[in-house]
Amino acid sequence: VSTLVLAEHEGGLVKQSSLSAIAAAAVVNKEKSVTVLLGGSGLALRKAASHAASCHPSVSQVLVADADILVHPLAETWAELVNFVQHQGNYSHIITTSNSFGKNVLPRAAALLDVSPVTDVVEIAEPHLFIRPIYAGNALCTVRYAGKGPCMMTIRSTSFTLPSCSTETKSVEAPISQVDLSTFDEGSVPKSRWLKLVSQESERPDLGNARVVVTGGRGLKSAENFKLLEKLAEKLGAAVGATRAAVDAGFVPNDLQVGQTGKIVAPELYMAFGVSGAIQHLAGMRDSKVIVAINKDADAPIFQVADYGLVADLFEVIPELIEKLPDKK
Amino acid sequence: MQKRGREEERERSEAKTGHRLVGARSGSEMKVMVAVKRVVDYAVKIRVKPDKSGVETSNVKMSMNPFCEIALEEALRIREAGTAAEVVAVSVGPAQCVDTLRTALAMGADRAIHVDAGAAPVLPLSVAKILKALVQVEQPGLLILGKQAIDDDCNQTGQMIAGLLRWPQGTFASKVVLDKEKQVATVEREVDGGIETLSLDLPAVITTDLRLNQPRYATLPNIMKAKSKVIKKVTPAELNVELKPDLEVVQVAEPPKRKAGVIVSSVDELIHKLKNEARIL
Numbered sequence: 001v002s003t004l005v006l007a008e009h010e011g012g013l014v015k016q017s018s019l020s021a022i023a024a025a026a027v028v029n030k031e032k033s034v035t036v037l038l039g040g041s042g043l044a045l046r047k048a049a050s051h052a053a054s055c056h057p058s059v060s061q062v063l064v065a066d067a068d069i070l071v072h073p074l075a076e077t078w079a080e081l082v083n084f085v086q087h088q089g090n091y092s093h094i095i096t097t098s099n100s101f102g103k104n105v106l107p108r109a110a111a112l113l114d115v116s117p118v119t120d121v122v123e124i125a126e127p128h129l130f131i132r133p134i135y136a137g138n139a140l141c142t143v144r145y146a147g148k149g150p151c152m153m154t155i156r157s158t159s160f161t162l163p164s165c166s167t168e169t170k171s172v173e174a175p176i177s178q179v180d181l182s183t184f185d186e187g188s189v190p191k192s193r194w195l196k197l198v199s200q201e202s203e204r205p206d207l208g209n210a211r212v213v214v215t216g217g218r219g220l221k222s223a224e225n226f227k228l229l230e231k232l233a234e235k236l237g238a239a240v241g242a243t244r245a246a247v248d249a250g251f252v253p254n255d256l257q258v259g260q261t262g263k264i265v266a267p268e269l270y271m272a273f274g275v276s277g278a279i280q281h282l283a284g285m286r287d288s289k290v291i292v293a294i295n296k297d298a299d300a301p302i303f304q305v306a307d308y309g310l311v312a313d314l315f316e317v318i319p320e321l322i323e324k325l326p327d328k329k
Numbered sequence: 330m331q332k333r334g335r336e337e338e339r340e341r342s343e344a345k346t347g348h349r350l351v352g353a354r355s356g357s358e359m360k361v362m363v364a365v366k367r368v369v370d371y372a373v374k375i376r377v378k379p380d381k382s383g384v385e386t387s388n389v390k391m392s393m394n395p396f397c398e399i400a401l402e403e404a405l406r407i408r409e410a411g412t413a414a415e416v417v418a419v420s421v422g423p424a425q426c427v428d429t430l431r432t433a434l435a436m437g438a439d440r441a442i443h444v445d446a447g448a449a450p451v452l453p454l455s456v457a458k459i460l461k462a463l464v465q466v467e468q469p470g471l472l473i474l475g476k477q478a479i480d481d482d483c484n485q486t487g488q489m490i491a492g493l494l495r496w497p498q499g500t501f502a503s504k505v506v507l508d509k510e511k512q513v514a515t516v517e518r519e520v521d522g523g524i525e526t527l528s529l530d531l532p533a534v535i536t537t538d539l540r541l542n543q544p545r546y547a548t549l550p551n552i553m554k555a556k557s558k559v560i561k562k563v564t565p566a567e568l569n570v571e572l573k574p575d576l577e578v579v580q581v582a583e584p585p586k587r588k589a590g591v592i593v594s595s596v597d598e599l600i601h602k603l604k605n606e607a608r609i610l
Contacts, residue, residue: 075491104498107485107486108489108498111457111491119484134581135482139375140582141578142580144576146574146575148575188495192529193527198524261477261538263521280371291587308592308599308603308607310599311592326610
């Protein structure tokens with residue numbers, strides 16, 4: 001067993017979501033021979049590589065692909081890179097995180113390698129036996145990979161959390177080596193150009209990793225009212241999420257959507273305000289530890305999954321919560 | 330004379346592959362191919378079969394996958410804007426996929442191709458290989474698919490077909506602008522950090538996210554008209570595609586149920602419970 005993890009980095013660090021993929025690789029790979037592949041260029045890449053080298057005891061090697069064409073997350077280039085590295089390293093498993101990067105790149109790379117990939121793995125039962133949700137999480141499917149090529153998968157980062165970093169950090173760093181890209185044929189990469197990324201700057205924690213998430217649905221009625229929810233989030237040190245209805249209505253940007261086709265979250269505490277609880281939404285939050293629902297409609301399906309329900313007007317509840325909740329640091 | 334030559338060539342190739350070759354790839358003659366999947370209707374509450382072999386699909390309402398409706402709608406709008414000349418809908422699966430294709434024709438697709446793969450589910454990799462074979466026959470300038478199907482939630486086929494064809498891909502699209510002159514598609518994508526914009530050389534693969542458009546309903550006259558439109562049937566074998574079952578479903582089970590919660594009567598009680606019972610605050 002030799003495992004390749006396709007990782008992302010930001011600000012000189014391996015992304016939290018990629019650390020989960022490394023944790024998943026460690027489940028597959030008991031021999032502690034996990035190879036982490038990073039791409040990009042410059043100082044940020046070098047710093048991330050040294051972070052990767054010491055981030056997990058199972059990491060035995062860090063591969064660095066240093067090229068300007070890898071600075072942006074273009075599937076065409078990255079899939080060819082995975083294909084290229086696989087032909088050199090002949091790994092038994094290739095793992096990445098099931099986020100917009102992994103979902104975009106890994107299936108394309110799998111097609112190049114003639115492999116059926118497994119997306120959204122939530123449990124690794126055996127090195128070739130996986131559990132993944134289907135039908136918006138209303139069923140769990142156990143699949144076995146029976147192919148000859150490398151076993152390729154994307155994992156749900158909420159299902160593979162890291163042991164706390166301080167105790168698990170390695171004293172010895174894994175060796176870092178450069179991928180020799182001299183025979184990597186850029187000319188064969190299909191032509192796509194990265195133009196821009198428009199993102200909302202936010203001081204609050206990342207939705208995917210936050211300990212507390214407060215979510216608003218159609219019941220919030222306006223973008224203005226989401227500001228009220230943001231105040232509560234500030235008080236709780238929480239991330240703000242939204243339902244598809246709230247995003248479609250233009251109250252908040254798309255990257256806040258929690259659900260089957262949006263983000264999957266599993267925080268310690270999930271508080272839903274004015275959320276009816278469509279199955280597509282439940283798919284994105286049903287693994288939260290504690291679920292609180294506040295809705296005027298006592299028949300809202302969200303109450304069926306809530307640990308604590310409060311049938312009340314959210315416009316009265318939110319200010320009261322802001323006033324009465326203890327301050328979070 | 331030249332035209333006659335093309336006609337003859339078309340007939341010859343029809344005889345060889347069983348397909349009509351229509352139009353070229355560029356300009357107003359561009360063809361858009363759309364893949365549509367037949368799935369359990371999104372409003373149905375699914376049931377896992379007692380023997381854990383899968384999800385019950387007999388006597389259950391089936392519909393076109395919602396993301397595929399969005400894909401088809403986008404293709405129709407591109408044709409209506411004059412950028413493309415023809416929209417071809419394709420579905421891979423059992424005989425009943427013809428119903429889904431009939432819906433596609435009623436929405437406005439010009440013609441349809443049913444790849445009859447039998448009753449067993451076809452893995453995304455095999456679907457991608459089938460689509461590749463059809464692309465090589467039909468020569469579309471653009472292939473549009475839904476970003477995922479709401480049954481297996483795989484989110485793979487579009488990326489895989491793009492990889493097999495080595496075409497550029499614009500997945501999870503929330504806006505598509507085509508430049509006919511430059512043969513370029515500008516695609517806005519919904520990604521984790523916000524909205525990413527890419528520029529793709531055509532031909533390309535696009536997969537659709539929810540906010541790309543609002544699909545139309547088929548009108549009664551169009552439903553009637555659709556009945557006389559052509560649905561061509563082919564098999565994977567006729568396309569020289571071997572289905573590769575490298576993933577096997579071992580079992581399908583119900584997810585663990587959450588234990589029943591409680592209804593609290595006030596904000597004070599809620600805070601008290603979160604502090605002392607859930608110990609979360």
